[in-house]
Amino acid sequence: MPDKTFEYSPTLFGPGRSSFKDAKPLSDDKHKLYNQYLPACLYLCLSMIYLQQNPLLQEPLQLEHLKSRLLGHSGGDPGQVFTYMHFNRLIKKYDLDAFFISGPDYGAPAVLSHAYLEGTYSEVYPDISVAVEGMQRFFKRFSFPRGIGSHATPETPGSLCEGDELGYSLSHEFGTVHDHLNLTALTMIGDGESETGPLATSWHGNKFLNPKVDGSVLLVLHLNGYKIDNPTVLAPISHEELEALMIGYGWTPYFVEGSDLDSMHQAMAATLEKCVTEIRGYQKQARDSGKAFRPRWPMIVLRSPKGWTGPRTVDNHNLEGYWRSHQVPLADVATSKEHLKLLEKWMRSYKPEELFDKTGKLVSVLRYT
Numbered sequence: 450m451p452d453k454t455f456e457y458s459p460t461l462f463g464p465g466r467s468s469f470k471d472a473k474p475l476s477d478d479k480h481k482l483y484n485q486y487l488p489a490c491l492y493l494c495l496s497m498i499y500l501q502q503n504p505l506l507q508e509p510l511q512l513e514h515l516k517s518r519l520l521g522h523s524g525g526d527p528g529q530v531f532t533y534m535h536f537n538r539l540i541k542k543y544d545l546d547a548f549f550i551s552g553p554d555y556g557a558p559a560v561l562s563h564a565y566l567e568g569t570y571s572e573v574y575p576d577i578s579v580a581v582e583g584m585q586r587f588f589k590r591f592s593f594p595r596g597i598g599s600h601a602t603p604e605t606p607g608s609l610c611e612g613d614e615l616g617y618s619l620s621h622e623f624g625t626v627h628d629h630l631n632l633t634a635l636t637m638i639g640d641g642e643s644e645t646g647p648l649a650t651s652w653h654g655n656k657f658l659n660p661k662v663d664g665s666v667l668l669v670l671h672l673n674g675y676k677i678d679n680p681t682v683l684a685p686i687s688h689e690e691l692e693a694l695m696i697g698y699g700w701t702p703y704f705v706e707g708s709d710l711d712s713m714h715q716a717m718a719a720t721l722e723k724c725v726t727e728i729r730g731y732q733k734q735a736r737d738s739g740k741a742f743r744p745r746w747p748m749i750v751l752r753s754p755k756g757w758t759g760p761r762t763v764d765n766h767n768l769e770g771y772w773r774s775h776q777v778p779l780a781d782v783a784t785s786k787e788h789l790k791l792l793e794k795w796m797r798s799y800k801p802e803e804l805f806d807k808t809g810k811l812v813s814v815l816r817y818t
Contacts, residue, residue: 472719488799494558497591510793520592522555527757529559552618553639581809616645623654626664641676660735673755675772
């Protein structure tokens with residue numbers, strides 16, 4: 450029977466109830482590139498937690514290739530990587546002046562992976578070159594003494610504020626766009642973060658955003674079901690109740706739900722574009738008429754599995770889509786030969802040999818995806 454452990458199209462969440470699940474804004478060629486670029490980012494995210502040597506798995510994975518102490522939070526990275534890459538398409542298409550705010554706790558690998566692949570990290574830190582040697586240093590310095598933290602510390606290129614305390618991402622988002630006409634801030638809010646007091650208050654910042662003179666916010670609530678060891682408050686409630694809650698806060702919610710990457714790529718591309726064009730329409734109306742009004746700003750609820758694209762089960766326990774994927778998914782690889790083999794199989798499932806050339810550079814077809 451074929452091994453289904455590392456399929457990229459699990460049906461963990463079923464078909465979902467995405468608002469634009471039948472839309473197909475991505476061409477077949479673009480869709481194919483997205484299905485390659487996402488694994489490149491996720492390979493980097495996973496390698497930051499585990500590797501200090503053998504960065505491209507050019508030889509079989511051995512204990513000496515691993516860090517002696519494993520630190521990091523893996524479960525929320527896929528959803529952030531997924532959103533970031535899709536928003537990049539719209540930044541280029543509409544020439545947006547925009548930035549990304551990472552709300553989920555300890556979510557630095559998601560933004561660091563993009564910074565590295567885009568070349569920004571190497572511009573700031575020339576010793577972290579886009580090459581095998583630089584990649585090895587990049588992996589080793591993550592969650593390492595005198596290195597970089599597993600949240601977006603000030604050393605992260607483009608970092609606006611210190612992370613590691615939940616609940617302030619949305620208030621930061623609103624604060625950055627007031628009186629900045631053409632600025633768009635996209636913020637990812639983790640579902641654990643959404644339970645905090647500061648975040649609960651920040652939902653109402655939309656009531657102070659003036660489309661005539663202010664920039665715009667694009668809020669993405671990422672519901673992956675679990676925080677560190679138990680379900681979150683918002684994830685298990687019904688679709689109808691969650692939709693009513695967001696409408697009650699004054700938002701227009703759109704949903705992107707599921708785990709099948711083919712349909713999720715198209716749904717996310719369509720939903721983000723709907724939000725961007727809707728926001729631009731509100732701003733044009735207010736600025737052309739000279740009359741301020743209060744829109745029901747669009748937002749997105751992204752419901753995807755925690756630890757998306759990881760092993761579904763380990764030792765007959767759920768991993769993908771469950772709380773066990775929150776931090777270090779396989780924490781005992783130094784003492785378990787079976788889990789070390791499983792880790793290598795997981796990492797190789799992203800096919801790094803097809804994503805990076807022998808020098809460590811991202812293959813040319815993906816560099817400008």
